[in-house]
Amino acid sequence: MRLLVLGGSAFLSRAVAADAATRGHEVVAANRGRSGPVPDGVRHVRLDRADPFPEALAAEGFDAVVDVSRTPSHVRRAVSALPDAHWVFVSTINVYADDADPGGPGVGRLRAPQADDVDGAEDPEAYGAMKVACEELVRAGAVTSAVVRPGLIVGPGDPSGRFTYWPARLGRARDTGAGTDVLAPGDPADPMQVIDVRDLATWLVDLAERRTEGTFDGVGPVAPIGEHLAAAARGVGAEPRWVWADDDALAAADVRPWSGERSLPLWLPRPEYSGMPAHDAGPALAAGLAPRPVEDTARDTLAWLRATPDAEVTGLTAAEEATVLTHIAVP
Template sequence: MRLLVLGGSVFLSKAVAADAAARGHEVVAVSRGRSGAAPDGVRHVTADRDGPFPEGLAAQELDAVVDVSRTPSHVRKAVAAVPGAHWVFVSTINVYADDADPGGPGAGRLREPERGDVDGAGSPEAYGAMKVACENLVREGAASAAVVRPGLIVGPGDPSGRFAYWPARMRRVLDDGARDVLAPGDPADPMQVIDVRDLAAWIVDLAERRTEGVFDGVGPASTVGAILAEVARGCGAEPRWRWADRSGLEAADVRPWSGERSLPLWLPRPEYDGMPAHDAAPALAAGLSPRPVADTARDTLAWLRATPDAAVTGLTADEEAEVLARPGRGSDVEV
């Protein structure tokens, strides 16, 4: 298979290119060259996607294209240049308009498409709306296509630092004896994650098989408590979880999801009940094969130990200690 990966140098797109090359496919990765190099065995083309689509690639006979873009003009040009290939477009569950509703493809209401190029980095609404427009461009312009809408992608190499917070916190349990660990919300809150390597392998499968359709690319339904227990098990740590509810976290100025002073995996309820609770069954039936979260946590911890400058977002040690010391912090719950 001749595969074009639009990206190919960072996280998911890099994992797709690496997996395809390992299978013996002829892989070309196109990126701006700002964030890293393509994997071994992959031909790397540096191009500015704001300019014309590379003529040499448009002239080649390509079997499949994988694109992770969020920018409608980029997708529009690429589909026009390579319309005969099978496309796998990597979208996001942020295309759904209601984060409280777990309805998936064909059921969940989508955001209105944003056909222009806007800065959606700090706005899930703009980001999701542009992804809707990109999905439409691919499905309308390509010979055949699959659309994959991932949720929280985790594993080694994650530039967001969200999931990495938890293996990093387990490292402090192991190395420093800091066993009292602040945990977010209710351990029964729904949550699901997917390892980047499993998602990438499945995307290559979809390209090989020319699978068509729209899928939520998510892992099996789980809970925050179960996932954190798996993280601890995979890292070989024995933390004492100290659970804090929404009111306690907000009173302590702890922020949800990611970023400074955040507690990753925490989402306020009920307004985000649906976002981490999508139906994985269609993707699993189409071949997605997730590994245990414990394995992902173990490998992420190994990556953190080997990569001193790896991104980790969330509370600092001092900030966590401050919250744990507050009166009415929450209750201890076994998970």
């Protein structure tokens, strides 16, 4: 297969290019050359998608394209240049209008499309709406296509540092010994799901190879967050004592949800965000997505983190977590 990866030098799209090259496909990764090198065995073509799509690249002809863009004009230009390739478009569960609703694809569930480009830094809300527009451009413009809407993508190389907080925290708990108190968010029964970047990438290449059509939530199985964190602890060899703090206790301690400064990553206040980590993985699993155990993702993420001095980790610092723990009643 001749595969064009639009991207190919960062987290997910790089994993896609690497996976396809390892399988012996002829892979071209087109990007600006800003985010890093493309994987071994992949040909790099310099492309700024703000510019017209290069005729020479279109003339090369591709069996499939994997695109991770969030910018409608970029997708519009690329699809109209390569309409006959099988398109695998990486969207997001942020296309869904209601974060409390775990429902998957369905009429009336999506945000209104935002077909004009909007600066994501100025309007973060536009991300999901632009992805809706990008999905529509792909479906309308490509002869065949698959649209994949991932939830939280995790694993080695994650530039967001969200899931990485947990292997990092649990790695420290392992080093300090069994029984270390570790702050955990919400209720251990709260639904959670993640997808390892390597498994998602493998599946995206499968969808390209098989010319699979359709729209899927690209998510791993739903399990209680208590099970996810216990699996992460097993993966890194930690035996913590979990200290669960509910939404009110966390808010009172000025802990913030999900990501960023003073956040406890993976914490999603309920019921406002009950749907976000609870999408049905069934259709993706039936179409070949094969998620690895969270133990493996956590172990490999910690190994990557410790080997990568500039790796990103978000969330509470050790000192902030210790202060929060002193204010939370431990039974």
